[in-house]
Every structure is written in C-alpha cells, then in structure tokens.
Amino acid sequence: MKLLKLLLQAYGPFTAKTVDFSTGPVDLHLIYGPNEAGKSSALRAMIDLRFGIPLRSPDDFVHAAGDMRIGGIFLTQAGERVGFVRRKGKGATLSRLNVETEQPDATLPMAGTYELELTGGMNRGEFEAMFGLNHARLREGGRVLLLGEGDVGTALFEASAGTGGIATLLATLENDAKVFYNPHGRAQNAVINEARRRLDEQRQIWRDAQTRPAEWQSLNRAHEAAVSALAEVTRTLETLRREEHELTELRTVEPLLREHAAVSALLASLTGVPDLSEQAREERLAAVQALDHAQRSLREAEAEEERCALALKALVVEPLLIEHAGAIERLATSAAAAAGHRTEVQQSTAVITALETDLALSAARLAPGHELRHVLEAVPAAADRLVLDDHLAQVSRLSDRLDDYRRRAARLDEAMQADRDVSAPMDDPAAGLRLTSALRQAQSLGDVVRRSGELDRQLRELEPTLEQALSDVGLPSDRALRSTHPLLDAQIVQTRKDLADLDEQMRTLLEERQRLARDLEGQQVRLRQLAAEGEVVTAETLRQARVRRDETWAGIRRAYIDLAQDRDQLALGFDTTRIVPETFEATVGEADRQADLLRADAKRAAGLEECSGRIELMERRRADIDHQIATLTRGREDILIAWAGRLQDAGLPNLAPEPLREWQGRRLDALRLAERVAAIRADRERLREETNEAISRLTSALAELRHPVGELTVHHEQALPALIEDALRWERQAVEADAARSARHQAAEASRVEREEVNRAIAETTSRLQYHRAALREWHTRLFLSSETVPDAVKVRLDELDSLARQAAALSEARRRQAQAQTILDDLVAQSHQVAALLEEPAPAAVDDFTDRLRVRLIAARAAEQERGTLIRDRRKAADQRRRAALEQAAQQATLARLCAAAGVTGIESLPQGEEAALRKREASRSLAQVQQQLAAAASRSEQELRQALAGRDAVTIESEREQCRAAIKTNEELQSTARRTEEQTRRALEAIDASDRAALAREAMETAAARYRAALRPWARLKLARALLQAALRRFRERAQAPMMANASAYFSLITGGDYERVITDESGATPLLCAVRSGGSRVTIDDMSEGTADQLYLALRLAALDLRRAAHPPMPLVLDDALMTSDDRRAGQILRALSRFAENGQVLVLTHHRHLLDVAREAIGEEAFVGHTL
Helix, strand or coil: CEEEEEEEEEECCEEEEEEECCCCCCCEEEEECCCCCCHHHHHHHHHHHHHCCCCCCCCCCCCCHHHCEEEEEEECCCCCEEEEEEECCCCCCEEEECCCCCCECCCCCCCHHHHHHHHCCCCHHHHHHHHEEEHHHHHHHHHHHHHCCCEHHHHHHHHHHCCCCHHHHHHHHHHHHHHHCCCCCCCCCCHHHHHHHHHHHHHHHHHHCCCCHHHHHHHHHHHHHHHHHHHHHHHHHHHHHHHHHHHHHHHHHHHHHHHHHHHHHHHHHCCCCCCCCCCHHHHHHHHHHHHHHHHHHHHHHHHHHHHHHHHHHCCCCCHHHHHCHHHHHHHHHHHHHHHHHHHHHHHHHHHHHHHHHHHHHHHHHHCCCCCHHHHHHCCCCHHHHHHHHHHHHHHHHHHHHHHHHHHHHHHHHHHHHHHCCCCCCCCCHHHHHHHHHHHHHHHHCCCHHHHHHHHHHHHHHHHHHHHHHHHHHCCCCHHHHHHCCCCCHHHHHHHHHHHHHHHHHHHHHHHHHHHHHHHHHHHHHHHHHHHHCCCCCCHHHHHHHHHHHHHHHHHHHHHHHCCCCCHHHHHHCCCCCCCHHHHHHHHHHHHHHHHHHHHHCHHHHHHHHHHHHHHHHHHHHHHHHHHHHHHHHHHHHHHHHHHHHHHHHHCCCCCCHHHHHHHHHHHHHHHHHHHHHHHHHHHHHHHHHHHHHHHHHHHHHHHHCCCCCCCCCCCHHHHHHHHHHHHHHHHHHHHHHHHHHHHHHHHHHHHHHHHHHHHHHHHHHHHHHHHHHHHHHCCCCCCCCCCCCCHHHHHHHHHHHHHHHHHHHHHHHHHHHHHHHHHHHHHHHHHHHHHHHHCCCCCCCCHHHHHHHHHHHHHHHHHHHHHHHHHHHHHHHHHHHHHHHHHHHHHHHHHHHHHHHHHCCCCHHHHHHHHHHHHHHHHHHHHHHHHHHHHHHHCCCCHHHHHHHCCCCCHHHHHHHHHHHHHHHHHHHHHHHHHHHHHHHHHHHHHHHCHHHHHHHHHHHHHHHHHHHHHHHHHHHHHHHHHHHHHHHHHHHHHHHHHHHHHHHHHHHHHHCCCCEEEEEEECCCCCCEEEEEECCCCEEEHHHCCHHHHHHHHHHHHHHHHHHHCCCCCCCCEEEECCCCCCCHHHHHHHHHHHHHHHHHCCEEEEECCCHHHHHHHHHHCHHHCEEEEC
C-alpha cells in the first residue's frame, strides 16, 4: 500500500506536521532533516502507523501517551485513496480517516482487507528486515557477505529475506550438535560419546561381578580379626599417651611449684608493710615540685602589686578631651578637607564666567535675534530625537535600496530578452516510456551470452554425471528412476532397529547360555567332588528312609495289633527274603544310620543339596533360553520376509536396511541431478524466448524513436548487448536533454517571478521614502532651517543644538559645585565654635590653629588613659595570681600529709623508704599471681593434686618414667601401623570379592549413562535436522532464484558502481558455488578482495534485485532507507540514487538523510524532476 501523505498529528517532537508524498510525478522521495530535527521519529512513525505504537515508545517525550496520534493517506492496489489514523493504546488502535478533511471519521468502515494490505501480511520485524534498510543493516549485510566468503546460496538467501548470519548459524548448529555427539573416533568429550563409553565400561564391570560364599566368609573372618587387633592396639596406645601426657605435665609444673613456695614465703615476711599505690612516688615528687612553684609565684605576685600602685599615682589624665574625642576628630577631618573646597570656590567662579560668554556667542550664531532661552527650547527631546534619527536613517537606506532595485530590474530585463528565442524539440514521451520498459526488461535478463554459455556448459558437465549416477543405482533412465518409490527413513530405521534388537537379544541369550554352561559344568564337578568323599546323606534321603520305616511299622500294626490286614498280604510289600520283623528292624536301623551320618557331615550334605538345586535351576534356564532363541530366530525370518515384500512392492533392490539407505541416498542424488538437468534445459529454452522477445521490443522502440539500429548479423543472444548499449545511449541523451530543457524553463520562470518581485519592491520603497521625507519637512521651522534643507544639513543642525545644550548643562553644573563648596566652609566655622563650647574654652579666631592644638592634646590624653587601664589590669592580674598561689600551696601541703599518713611515717624525709618496701611487696604479689596463672595453663589438676602426684618424685625420676613411656608408645605405634595395613588389605580383599554392592552400583551407573544417552539423542537429532533443513532450503532457493536474481543484481550493481563492475556471476569451480563480480576489463573479483564500501553496495544491489522479484507475487510496500549512503562517496551515492530511481519506477522509495549535500548530489545525478525533496 503506497503512502501518499504522513500526518504527524501528535508524535515525538511533531505537532500537526504533514509530509506530502503525492506532490511529484515520481516515487523517489529524499527526506532531509538535520540532527535533532526528528528524522528518526518520522521513520518510527511510518512503521508505527502500519504496525501499532509500542506500549513503551521512545517518542512520548512531548505528548502524553494517551494523546499520541499518527495519520496517513494511502493508495490501495485498486487505486482507492484511503486514510487511517493510529493511536497509542490497547485493543483496536487503528481507525479510518477522512481523506478530504484529514480528520478521524467513525462512520467509515474498517475492512479487514485494509489492515492486511497495510501490513502486507507481515509483522513489524519482517517489515523492518525486508523493506527497512538503515546504515547499520547495510554495513551488517556487507560484513556478512565478507564473513560468508562469497557463498552464493547464503548471500542470495540473506539478501532476499533481509536476514543475516546464515553461515554463522550453520556453523553454530554444527558446533552445538558436536557438543552432544562427535563422529570423530578420538572425540570423547561429547555427551553421547562419553555416555556410550561409560555404558560399555559399566556393563563389563556388571558382567564380571560374581559372588563366592566360601571365600567371602574366609575374608570376612580375617577382616573382623584385623579390626579387633587394630582396636586393641589403639586402646593400648591411647592409655600410654595419656600416661605420657601426665608425666610431661608433672615435669612442667615441678619448677613452678618450687617458685610458688619461695614467693609465698617472701610475701609472708612483708605482711606488716602498708600497701601503697603504684603512683605514690610520682605523686610525692609532683607535690614537692608544685609546692616550690606555688611559693615562688606568691612572692612574684606581691612585688607586681606594689609596682602598679606606684605607677598609678604618677599619671595625669584630661577627662573632657577623652569624653569629646569624637567631636574633635570630626572637626579635624573637616578642617583637612576645607582647603580643597576654598580652591574649588575660586576655580568655579572663573569657569562660570567663561561658560556664560561661550554660550551667548553660540546662541547668536545659531539663531540671530533670538534669546538664549528660545534657542535652548528648540533642542528636541530624547523621544523626538529618536524619531528624527529614524527618519534620517530610513531616508538614506531607502534611497540606496531604490537604486539597487532599479539596477536589478534592468539586468533581469536583459536576461529575459536573451532567453525568449531558445527552444528545443522533444521526443514522443510514450515512445520513450516504451523504450525504457523494453530496456529494463532486457537488462533484467543479465548477460544472456554468458548465461547461455553457462547453461550449455552445465548441461555438458551434468549429463555424463547423470548417466554415471543412473549406472550407480542400476537404473537405465531417469524415467525408471522416478518410477521407484523410496521407503521412509523412519521405516528403514524401524526395520534396522527391530533386527538390531533381535540380534542384541539373541547375543545376550547366547552369552547367558555360555555362562550357564560354564557354571553348570562347575556345579557338576563340585557335585562329583562331594560324592567322591563317601556316601552322602541329605535331608531328602533321610526323609525317605523315615517314610519307609513308618510305612513298615504301620503295616505291622495293622497285621499284628489291629488285625485289620492279612499277614501274608503284609509280606508282599516288603523284602521277601526276610521276615517282616527283620525288615522293620532293617528300616529302623537304616533311618537311624542316615540320621547319624547327616549329623556327622551336615556341611557336606548341605553343599550337595545346594549343588543339586543349582544344577536343576540351570538346566531349566538353559531350556528356556533355547526356546527364546528359537522364537527370536523365527521372528527375524518373519521381519526379513516382510522387508523383502515391501522392497518388491516399491520397486527397490533387495538390500538390507543399511545398504538400502545408502542406495536411496545415491538415488536421491541421481534424482536431484535429473531435476537439475531438466531445470537447466528449461532455463535455456526460456532464456532464448526472453532474449528474442527483448530484441524485438528494443528494435521496435528504437526504430519508433528514429534511432539508427545496425543489421543483426549475429545470433540473437550475441546481438542483445549491442542493442542494450544503443538503448542506454539514447536514454542518457534523453535524460540530458530533459534536464537541459527543465533547467531553462525553471530559469525563465524564476526570472519572471523575480522581475515581478522587484517591481513590487520598487513601488513599496518609493512610497516609504516619500513618507519619511514629509515627516522631516515638519521640523525645519523649529530647527531654524529653510524648507529645502537636505537631510545632512538637518543632522548638522541637530549636532549644533546638542553642543549648545551641553554648554548650558556645564554652566549649571559649575554654579552648583560653587554653592556646595561655600556651604561646606560655613559649616566648618560653626563646628569649631561648638567644640570650643564643649571644652569650656573661648571661640577660636583661627580654625586651623585651634584644630591642630586639639589634635596634639587628644593624642596625649589617650596615651595616659591607655597606660592607666594597663596598670589597673596588671594589678588585678597580680592579685589573682597571689590568691591562686596561696591555694596551690595549701593543696600540696595537704597531699604530702596524706602520703605520710598512708606510708605510716611522720615526715616527708621518711617517705622514700616506705615507698621502696611497698614496691617489693607489690612485685612479690605480681610474681605469685603469674606463677599461679602458669600453673593453671600448664596443668588441668589443682595445686594440691599436683603436689600429691609429685610426692616422692624428683625431676630425674619423672624424666626416666617419661622416656620409658615414649618407648612403649613408639612400639605400639608400629604395631598400630601394621594392624591398620592388615585391616586395609583384608577390607579391600573383602570389597573386591563382595560383588553384590558392586553389581548394583554398576547397574545404576549403566542406567545413568543410558539416561544421558537418551536425553542427548533428541536435541542432537533436532540440531542435525535443523542444519540439514536449512542447507536444503538454501540449495532449493539458490536453484530457483539464482538466475533471475543474479541478472537483476548484475544490472543494479553495474548501475551503482557506474560501470566499474559489469555484472555479478557465480564461480562453480569449487565444491561450493561462490559469488564474484566482473570488472569492466573482464577480470573477476571475489567478495574477499572487495572493499567494505563495495561489499555494502553489492549487498544493496542484491536486496534491490530480490525485492524486484518479490513484487510480482506480493502486495507493494515502500522501501525505506535511513542514512544508507554514509559509506559511499558522492560519485557512488549519485549512482545509488540512479539505481533507486530505476527501482522506484514500480514502487515507492523513501530515503531519509541528515546530509543536505545529498540533495545536490541527487540533482546532479538524476535531475530535479527524478525525485521529490522534503525537509523536516
């Protein structure tokens, strides 16, 4: 849907802003806006109008979120003009707009087809990727081309879809898949590889796990004995270590106890010494020193008091001078300034006389016969002077401007007269359009000669390959190839899995049967060994003997006691060679004998019973395994028969699943080759038809424009490039002629408009000039001038009047200063009389002499007053010092008396001896406490318990006992190490033979590894499938779109580079087809050899070619480019604009930029009429 008008009603920095895209005849629009002008906001508005304003929009910084509105008028595919308005909010935010009033209209219906056509069936991301190309996306596209190393499929797919990083995505999928499984033989870090290795290891451990009861019992008894021995040695070692610790403790505390006794005795001898504080000596010394200082200060204070009293008696002070000092100082200050004022009065008198003379002369020159007062009244006021100055300036400026306008009008008349006879003929516009359409169609075919030769070369290369591929699959032709119906990979995988499961089950059963055979043989050998030691009596044989005994006794009882049976019949059931009582005795003896034998050899009987039971179980299991193997064999045969029938129905060779899968892969390759050969043949035929049609249209169009066309003496495919060159030459000439005509027309129109504007300016200037001249004539009489006076004379007269006014002002100022100075002199005399009255003295005759004498007397009085205050302060300070010294003397005497009382002495001289005794007592107490603390830290027992343990022992005895204990500890430690090694060896042997826990752990590890295997299999398969599907999509897209897209891209790239590159081709000499460009000289350039800017321009050509192909089957959408030309110089930028102009012939293109010079580049490259400029 084409955008005709963008209405930025309330969005970002815009309010009621309209951008009209329907003003020009072309669909290429250049939108210029400087930085911070709202260009990015306008771009977002175009997208938000189609897809909705986001809830968190960056453009709500001016307008509130609920007030944001964007409108637009569009042109539908049916040619209808419709309007829409979008608001910010939730739900249905799009409504209709009246295209006439440009206001929302709720009465207009909102059909669903409108919104579908507005968005083109895309979401915001798809639209921005496909039709939005900014500087960042263009640079990213060029960078991806360089990183993709020129792969054709990747480059075309990314340019068509607007996506990026396909090659990186393929590599990422491959690397992610290798994290789960790596087919490399030495790769063991992948999840599936590691899980498989772990599963195999744990399966082998599980199979090797066996349980041997007799050996286990022996090892278990050895391990228990080793544990008991180790525990016994450990207990003995702990006892010895405790004893050694106690001896060490006694050896440590023995000297401490001796020191404790000595210190206690010393303290007892110092019991009568009084306890003094540790600071007693320092306190005594400080008190003695402070007492001496207080006595010295007392003497000094008494001497200072006496000195101050004598000095105060000798001072003389004048109190009146001190009291009226302020008045005296003011008088002195006024007297000092009075001399200047006397001089000023005299000078002012002379100045006034001179000013009065000059002022009278100036007034007589300006207005003879008029009084000075009348002349001064003629001076204009400040407001009048401003009006007069404005009139004078306007007259001068308007006169100059009127002369310029008249000269400009003369030049325009001459230029318009010179351009009237210039004209040029025009070609038929319809014929030009037909030639342009035929030329674009021919250019879209690309290099037909190269394409035809390339198709022939591909046919020559692929046909032998196809024959070889058909031979590899054993089929005569591609028809037979297409008649086969391959099986699905899931069917092949399922059949292979079924066969593999059956084979795995049979292998497991065969391995179990082999283990059973070995175990059965071992049990049979054991049974023969047990039987070879003599008769074996078991619980079963004993039970049978007892049953026989009980049956004999029951028969005898029935025949001889109960008389219920005939005696002759009784003998029939027993040994006929013996009588019945003997037979009964024999059965009783046999039962007793077997019971005795069973008691005597119960272990061998139990072993025989166990061995027989195991042999029976093993034989039953072997029969069951044989039955399962036969069942699995029949199932495998059924699967193979069904597999062969399925292959026959599908027309496939009778192969196993894995070979069939490989055969189907070869068949798929052959089928692709056949399809590719058929596609190339169709492309070649279509190319010939399109070439013939293009030649016909170009020849007809050129002939219609009377452009000479040479005879077609060569094959049509080779003649087309020459026709295209002729058409391009005519097109360039037509563009240049149109540009010249347009420029002349615009120049003439501009000259006409400018001449009209000059005429209007002349009339307006003349009217304003007359107005100002009339206003000046009204001032001539007041300024004592004639009516014909020129403006310059008026300015001179105004300056003269200003000078006269300044002289009058100076005279008034001189008179004012003279009166002010005389007033100050009179005030000084009155002030001197007042001071004399205050001092009770007569009025002075000479004011200056009186003032000087008062100043000297005031200085002397102030010095005496200051000296008196200093002496009073010193006397008061000395009295305070005397009181403090007396108090300090009393306090220090009290401190020394207290210290003597505490030490128990009568005088200060005895204090040092008492302090020394108290110090010895404190040190003894501190030593006793330290010894007690060391004892508590060295031993856990009390002092009394330690003395009891040391009774009868000295240090030598304790050391001897400790050495004996250490030797015993060393011996037991060696025994403990030996017992620990024995316990560890027996434990490891028991763990190695104890297979129950080992088998369970191995089984658990197998399940864990299998779970990891199964968990990693699905994501690995998804990654491999995604990569295969993406590669298949790239291959199919390349096969389908390569030819037309490469042709379009060649035309655009040649146009963008200004012919530096002729076309874009594919290099298929390697395993992967690569994208290359051909220079004008015929040399090939790969993507890696291009500069970054050229790679960006190639990506732009691919995008334009892809969008050209897309337009045929999709609704039209505008292409929006934002600062996409930043990496191009002016020449390439102009060529890009030419390419965009060509692209805009069938669609709308909006180019946003903040570079103003790009408009000049566009005018120079494609002409003013080929684009429409807009300014934000």
